[in-house]
Amino acid sequence: MRVVVAMSGGVDSSVAAALMHEAGHEVVGLSMRLRDATPDEQRAAGGGSCCSPDDLRDARAVCDRLGVAHYVVDYRDAFRKAVIEPFARAYLEGRTPNPCVLCNDHLKFAALLTRARALGADALVTGHYARVHDRGDGTFELRKARDGRKDQSYFLFGIEQKALARIWFPLGEMEKDDVREHARRLGLPVWDKHDSEDICFVPDGDYARVVEAVVGPEAVPKPGPIVDVAGQVLGTHDGVHHFTVGQRKGLGVSSPAGERLYVLDVDGPRGTVTVGRVDRLLAAGLVANRTHWIDGAPPPADEVVEARIRYRHQGAPARVRVEGDQLRVDFVEPQRAVTPGQAVVLYRGEQVLGGGWIEAPTGG
Amino acid sequence: MNAWRGACKLPGPMEAYLDHNATAPCLPAAARAAADWLLGPPGNPSSAHAAGRRARAAIEQARGQVAAALGARPGEVVFTSGATEALHLAVAGLVPPGGHVVASAVEHPALFGACRVAGAEVTRVPVDALGRLDPAAFRAALRPETALVAVMAAQNEIGNLYPVRAVAEAVGPVPVLSDAAQAFGKVALEPGPALVVVSGHKVGAPAGVGALWVAPGLDLAPFVAGGPQERGRRGGTENTAGIVAFGVAATALPERLASMPRVEALRDGLEAALRARVPGLRVHGDPAARLPNTLSFRCVGVDGDLLLAALDLEGVRLSSGSACSSGSLAPSSVLRALGLDDDAARAGVRVSLGPETTEAEVERLIDLLPAIVARAHLSGAA
Numbered sequence: 187m188r189v190v191v192a193m194s195g196g197v198d199s200s201v202a203a204a205l206m207h208e209a210g211h212e213v214v215g216l217s218m219r220l221r222d223a224t225p226d227e228q229r230a231a232g233g234g235s236c237c238s239p240d241d242l243r244d245a246r247a248v249c250d251r252l253g254v255a256h257y258v259v260d261y262r263d264a265f266r267k268a269v270i271e272p273f274a275r276a277y278l279e280g281r282t283p284n285p286c287v288l289c290n291d292h293l294k295f296a297a298l299l300t301r302a303r304a305l306g307a308d309a310l311v312t313g314h315y316a317r318v319h320d321r322g323d324g325t326f327e328l329r330k331a332r333d334g335r336k337d338q339s340y341f342l343f344g345i346e347q348k349a350l351a352r353i354w355f356p357l358g359e360m361e362k363d364d365v366r367e368h369a370r371r372l373g374l375p376v377w378d379k380h381d382s383e384d385i386c387f388v389p390d391g392d393y394a395r396v397v398e399a400v401v402g403p404e405a406v407p408k409p410g411p412i413v414d415v416a417g418q419v420l421g422t423h424d425g426v427h428h429f430t431v432g433q434r435k436g437l438g439v440s441s442p443a444g445e446r447l448y449v450l451d452v453d454g455p456r457g458t459v460t461v462g463r464v465d466r467l468l469a470a471g472l473v474a475n476r477t478h479w480i481d482g483a484p485p486p487a488d489e490v491v492e493a494r495i496r497y498r499h500q501g502a503p504a505r506v507r508v509e510g511d512q513l514r515v516d517f518v519e520p521q522r523a524v525t526p527g528q529a530v531v532l533y534r535g536e537q538v539l540g541g542g543w544i545e546a547p548t549g550g
Numbered sequence: 551m552n553a554w555r556g557a558c559k560l561p562g563p564m565e566a567y568l569d570h571n572a573t574a575p576c577l578p579a580a581a582r583a584a585a586d587w588l589l590g591p592p593g594n595p596s597s598a599h600a601a602g603r604r605a606r607a608a609i610e611q612a613r614g615q616v617a618a619a620l621g622a623r624p625g626e627v628v629f630t631s632g633a634t635e636a637l638h639l640a641v642a643g644l645v646p647p648g649g650h651v652v653a654s655a656v657e658h659p660a661l662f663g664a665c666r667v668a669g670a671e672v673t674r675v676p677v678d679a680l681g682r683l684d685p686a687a688f689r690a691a692l693r694p695e696t697a698l699v700a701v702m703a704a705q706n707e708i709g710n711l712y713p714v715r716a717v718a719e720a721v722g723p724v725p726v727l728s729d730a731a732q733a734f735g736k737v738a739l740e741p742g743p744a745l746v747v748v749s750g751h752k753v754g755a756p757a758g759v760g761a762l763w764v765a766p767g768l769d770l771a772p773f774v775a776g777g778p779q780e781r782g783r784r785g786g787t788e789n790t791a792g793i794v795a796f797g798v799a800a801t802a803l804p805e806r807l808a809s810m811p812r813v814e815a816l817r818d819g820l821e822a823a824l825r826a827r828v829p830g831l832r833v834h835g836d837p838a839a840r841l842p843n844t845l846s847f848r849c850v851g852v853d854g855d856l857l858l859a860a861l862d863l864e865g866v867r868l869s870s871g872s873a874c875s876s877g878s879l880a881p882s883s884v885l886r887a888l889g890l891d892d893d894a895a896r897a898g899v900r901v902s903l904g905p906e907t908t909e910a911e912v913e914r915l916i917d918l919l920p921a922i923v924a925r926a927h928l929s930g931a932a
Contacts, residue, residue, distance in 0.1 A: 188863070214863060257859045260896075303929035305860050 188212040189354070190302035191311040192294055193248065193256070194386075195241030197376050198313030200248040201365045202356050204372045206311055207252045214305060215249040215256035217242050218293060220265040221387050247375050259301060261293055268292035270387060274400035277393070277427035278407060280454030281527025284341075284497075285385055291344035299349055309354045314338045317358035318350050319537075326350035328480055328538040333361045340497050343531040343541040344478050397427045410457030412439050415450065415466060426452050429459050432467055432523030448523075468520040470549025471504070474513040474530050474542030484508045485532065485539055492533040493517065495524055495544065506532060513542040520549070565865040566911035570752075570904035571706055571732055571844060572869055577754035577799050584756060584795035595788050596779065605790050612797025619800040620739070620746065620763050628762045628780045629793050633731040633749035634660040635773075636762035638667065639784060640727050640745045643770030645670045645697040652691040652721070653700035654683050654712065655887040658729055661700050670697070679889050680836040681708045685716040692721060699726045703733035703740070707884045707900055708835035709844030711737060718742030725768060731760075735806045736841050744768050750792065753806060754799040759792035809905035814842035817903055820912045821845050827920045834888060834898065843904060848885075848897035849923045851932040857899050860922045866915050868901050 191203040193215045207213045219242065242258055249256035269288045276283035294312065302310040315331035316339040328345060331337040345353070357365055362381075369377035388396050398406045407425035414420055421439035423429065428436070433449040439461065441447050448467055451460040472495070477484070484506060485491050493504040493515050503518040515530055524547035531541035567575075593605035610624065617624040630636040641664035645651055651665050655674040665672045673691045677683055688699055699721045704711050711733065718726040725744035733739060735753035739746065744765040751757035764770060770783055777785030825831055830850035848854065854870035861868060870882075881895035890898075901915065926932040 212863075214859070255859070255863060257855065257862075259855065300929050300931045301856060304856055304926040304931035305863060306925060 187308040188214065188306055189309045189311050190214045190216050190298075190305060190307040192298055192313075193217045193245035194313070195244035195248075195376065195379075196313065197369050197374075197379050197381070198315075198357055198365060200245070200313075200374050200376050201368045201372070202311050202313040203248060203254070204252060204374060205356050205368065206354075207254060208372070213249075213252065213254040214302075214307060215245060215254060216298060216301065217245040217256065217258050218261045218265075218298060219258050220261055220289075220293075221270070222262065244376050244379070251373070251375060259298070261297060264293060264297060265289070270396075270400055274397045276527045277397045278401060278405065278454050279527075280426050280429075280452035282430040282525045283527045284529055285387075286341045287344060287529050290341055295342075295345050295349050295353065299352065303352075309352050311354045311356060313357055314342060314355050315357050315360075315362075316342055316355050316538075317536075318353060318355060324351075325481070329358075329536040330533070330538070331355075331358045336362050339533075339538050340494055340529070340531050343480070343529060343538055345480065347480055347482065350480070394425070394428050407454070408457060410459070412437065412459045412461055414441070415460060415462045420447075420461065423459050426454050426457055426459060431525040437461060452526075464522075467522045469517075469522075469524040469547030470520050471514060471516040472524045472530060472547050473545045474515065475511055475545050477508065477511060477513045477540065477542035479540035480538060481540075484513070485534065489534070490518065491539065492535075493521075494531045494533070495521060496528050501533065504532075512545075514548070516548075564914075566867065566914040568866060568868045568901045568903060568907070568911060568915060570907070571900065571902035573751045573757060574754055574904050575906050576751075576756055576795075577802055579802065580755050580795040580798040583798040584791040587791045587794045593790070595790060596777070605788075608790060608794050609788055612793045612800075615797035615800040616748075616761050617763075619734075619803040620748070620761075621741075622763050623766070625781075626764055626766060628764060628783050629788060629796075630760045630762055630784060631758055631789065632751070632760035633658075633729065633747050634663075634760075635784075636747040636749075636760050637661050637727070637729060638664040639762050639770065639773040640747065640764075641665055641668050641670065641698065642773045643783070644725060644727075644745075644768075649697040650693050650695050651698045651700060652688055652696055652724075654702065656681065656705050656708075656710075656884045657700055657702055658706060658731070659883075661702075661727075661729060675701075677710075677887050681705060681710045681834065681884075681888050682836050682839075683712050683717070685713055685720040688717050689720040692724060696721075696724050699724050701726060701728055701743075703728050703730040703746075704737065704841050704844075705835070705884065706732045707882060707898070708846040708888070709841035709902075710836045711839040711841065713740070715740040715742035718744075725765075732841060732844075735803050736810060736843055738807070750796040750799060754802060755796040756792055759789055759796045761796070806905055810842045813903050813905060813907065816907060816909065816912050817843055817845055817901075820901065820903075820916065821847075823916045824919060827916065828923050830923075834885060843902050845901040846885075846898060847901075848894060848899065849919075849926075849932075850894075850897065852897055852923055852926045853931070854882075854897050854899045856926060856931060857919075857922065860926070861915070861918060864914075864918050864922075866918060868899055868915075870899050 189211045193199045246256050269285045273283045273285045299310050315336040317329040319327040330339045407427050411419045412421045412423050429449050429452045447461040450462045450466050487507045490503045492501040494501045502521050504515050507514045526544050528544050532539045593601035595605040613624045613627050617627045637660045645668045647669040649670050651670045651672045655676050675687045701717045714728045727745040728743035729747045731749040734748040746763040748761050750759040772782050834846040858870045881892045882898050885895035885898045
């Protein structure tokens with residue numbers, strides 16, 4: 187079969203491509219060009235890097251090594267509109283966005299999947315740690331990866347049922363160590379490349395600088411007050427885009443009682459950051475919107491499902507209710523740092539049911 | 551039977567190499583000449599001994615062959631590593647820092663790169679929707695300090711032929727630099743320019759060798775300084791094997807030119823068949839003045855990179871825009887210069903044939919393209 191492998195230039199997608207090739211499929215590597223190299227990256231590449239940031243070169247090197255085709259698709263405009271700009275706007279609104287989900291929804295499992303079909307491919311393969319289960323009735327389940335530490339199903343909750351039929355995740359059954367072992371065994375030039383958990387367009391982790399560059403000087407959030415829950419001003423901040431709910435470091439203020447303070451709320455329109463004790467971070471539930479259900483419907487209201495409120499969240503038992511497009515999630519036990527802008531993803535055991543985007547915590 | 555296929559190893563039956571403007575197959579005689587040189591006794595053309603004299607003689611023989619193909623005298627031909635270097639040599643040799651250059655908007659990126667390196671200011675002469683140039687517009691763009699006018703003999707992407715002689719007459723006495731990398735071996739070159747750039751690998755020599763023809767009486771400042779080679783115009787030990795092969799390829803130029811009517815008939819048949827079978831096909835360039843081997847087109851709404859990849863997977867090699875921009879960078883600046891918007895420019899693809907091209911290769915594209923375009927529409931990619 188002809189399969190398109192989405193190749194980032196990292197170890198995971200490289201091994202996915204190599205395993206498909208080894209299994210006898212006709213592999214076509216596709217790499218998404220998502221942005222221009224930053225000036226720092228251009229310097230690191232020795233300047234004059236006309237075409238590809240290093241990762242695209244790595245992806246091409248892997249495909250050359252395997253002797254398979256590799257093409258670059260230029261999604262810079264789409265990535266800016268669908269991912270980078272919403273990312274920056276979210277910070278202005280006091281939210282903490284999750285761009286990887288947006289990229290999966292709008293590019294990888296939309297535009298790239300379409301391109302794979304246009305190239306006559308039977309499947310789109312990615313290096314995600316997740317599994318697709320064929321129910322045998324023409325429908326499919328999205329499931330967590332076997333390796334719970336690497337599970338990336340959280341980022342995939344927006345996948346359409348009909349897309350699942352054509353998506354393969356060959357790493358879903360594997361451990362990360364197995365993947366590196368395969369990379370070494372197959373002699374892939376990227377076998378010892380370090381894992382990146384950074385957001386690809388914020389390679390140095392400086393979110394605020396990226397936000398400022400995207401929104402422009404006019405829209406950069408102004409300095410404002412840091413207040414406690416009673417509204418008393420404790421200090422000032424350099425702009426709401428520097429803060430996320432649950433953050434403790436970098437506040438520059440202390441409580442009169444000498445307690446550790448955490449960010450409880452970021453109010454973008456007002457420019458206010460509210461801080462307080464750690465127990466004030468607990469929420470009984472949350473409200474989310476823009477929901478997506480892989481089987482087309484939410485779980486029944488009386489079912490206890492598992493809710494994950496951020497990528498590294500271990501999951502919490504919860505009940506859910508849907509009113510219109512609004513999703514209400516009530517945790518069995520209160521959860522810490524429910525963060526507007528992140529996704530809430532719901533599971534039934536291993537199965538991903540769907541989810542939505544967190545609007546606000548509820549209760550206290 | 552096509553005599554050009556001869557001993558040359560070409561792609562198998564399922565492959566169709568339709569990208570001759572990117573690089574042409576090396577002629578067997580040229581490859582043999584290079585191999586014979588490399589396998590023979592060594593010799594640096596700058597050495598004073600017999601081995602050096604032998605190398606020098608080989609280069610001078612090739613210089614005579616290339617000069618003959620250009621209708622020039624041997625002393626007017628400077629060998630370079632290729633067309634890009636020849637353009638740099640010409641610009642650096644004639645344009646002082648901060649000098650002014652008038653160039654067509656559709657010159658090869660190497661010309662604009664050479665101007666940037668030279669610190670030149672460039673006025674771009676626009677083309678119309680068919681990619682045509684008006685010689686009077688070059689004259690209108692001249693300034694007292696204009697050091698050079700650049701107009702290519704044939705455009706590499708859309709294949710347009712340009713009125714080099716008329717431009718030279720319009721801008722005289724400012725010297726005209728004409729990039730003939732694509733025109734050489736496909737059409738007769740017009741007289742008029744003071745400098746002409748040609749490339750070996752577009753006419754059956756290996757890549758890595760090209761030449762700059764400089765009109766008598768024109769003084770060029772040395773470019774790669776530090777050696778007396780090429781009369782001080784281009785230092786560095788010569789690529790003798792490549793130069794020898796270029797000379798052999800140049801001797802085959804009359805045959806190459808003689809094959810062009812057949813190539814043109816193939817191209818015209820391809821164009822007619824594609825127009826008939828592919829809905830939304832638009833052809834770029836000037837049908838009245840076009841290289842005989844080149845066909846630039848787009849299928850409305852279908853990305854050129856997608857067509858390139860889909861055809862490549864079936865064994866058909868062509869390019870989207872020029873080879874440099876087909877790494878999926880920006881939409882073709884040449885198609886943009888024709889007035890196409892970004893999406894339309896991204897849809898462009900180029901087919902380029904050569905004397906070695908067979909009917910079967912062209913048929914393969916005719917068979918595949920309609921289905922590939924239909925699949926793109928079905929998938930939602932168009």
